[in-house]
Amino acid sequence: MSARPRPLSPHLGVYRWQIGNTLSILHRITGVGLGVGLLALSYWLISLAGGEETYRTAARLFASPVGLVCLFGWTFSFLFHLFNGLRHLCWDVGVGFERTQRHASGWIAVFAAVCATLAAWALLWHGGRL
Amino acid sequence: MAWRAAVSLRSPLGRVLGAGSARAGTAHWWAQRVSAVALIPLTLWFFWSLLLLPTLDYATVRTWLSVPLSALLAVLLVAVTAYHSYLGTNVVVEDYVHAHSAKLFLAVLLRFLYVLCAGAGIFAILRIAFLP
Numbered sequence A: 001m002s003a004r005p006r007p008l009s010p011h012l013g014v015y016r017w018q019i020g021n022t023l024s025i026l027h028r029i030t031g032v033g034l035g036v037g038l039l040a041l042s043y044w045l046i047s048l049a050g051g052e053e054t055y056r057t058a059a060r061l062f063a064s065p066v067g068l069v070c071l072f073g074w075t076f077s078f079l080f081h082l083f084n085g086l087r088h089l090c091w092d093v094g095v096g097f098e099r100t101q102r103h104a105s106g107w108i109a110v111f112a113a114v115c116a117t118l119a120a121w122a123l124l125w126h127g128g129r130l
Numbered sequence B: 001m002a003w004r005a006a007v008s009l010r011s012p013l014g015r016v017l018g019a020g021s022a023r024a025g026t027a028h029w030w031a032q033r034v035s036a037v038a039l040i041p042l043t044l045w046f047f048w049s050l051l052l053l054p055t056l057d058y059a060t061v062r063t064w065l066s067v068p069l070s071a072l073l074a075v076l077l078v079a080v081t082a083y084h085s086y087l088g089t090n091v092v093v094e095d096y097v098h099a100h101s102a103k104l105f106l107a108v109l110l111r112f113l114y115v116l117c118a119g120a121g122i123f124a125i126l127r128i129a130f131l132p
Helices: A019-050 A052-063 A065-092 A099-126 B012-018 B027-052 B058-066 B068-096 B100-130
Strands: none
Touching: A019 A052, A019 A065, A019 A099, A019 B058, A019 B068, A019 B100, A052 A065, A052 B058, A065 A099, A065 B027, A099 B027, B027 B068, B058 B068, B058 B100, B068 B100
């Protein structure tokens, strides 16, 4: 017996891009990016345990142009996922659901993530650790 | 599933408590939230520690990670991050991979990868902590 056709939700393409759905998908994208970052973190820890030579190889890899772009991306991804995750946790306890609150907290999360990313890299650069 | 629920003999309460056909209910959702809360202090500690280290050379980082408290927090960081990330990416696979075989394959592959990745990272930290 064939099942009756299930109702389909509207395709993703019909939605207008707004702060809400943009940050929602960005939360997923940064989350997946951070999953890849966990691989890099493990590799870094293994290289540290392996001795000075392997650590220097890993450090060189992270200091390469591609490595720096990845590290910058992971910094932003971590901070955005953290701030936007706090929004989600607030919603889970029932706080901040109003339209204006949602929009404001969304922009605050983006702004805070951008500022904190730049501040962290400025601190690294200022300390001569890049 | 409204048309099917209408002929079900299970009470509405039973359906809620039984938590659907997978019997999983809110466990996944809840685990994701609890691990997220745990990750707030853990990730901030890690991020802040790396920023505050005078240099990121071998001796400095190794000395920092040899301190028992650092090693403990780093182990927890890797473990909880892997768990939280596994829960999240698993949902991504469930949402975007439609072929059943590919979905199953990816879900199992991800699980293996996360255990391997976390296991290797934690082993490395313990090695540094116990063989400084």
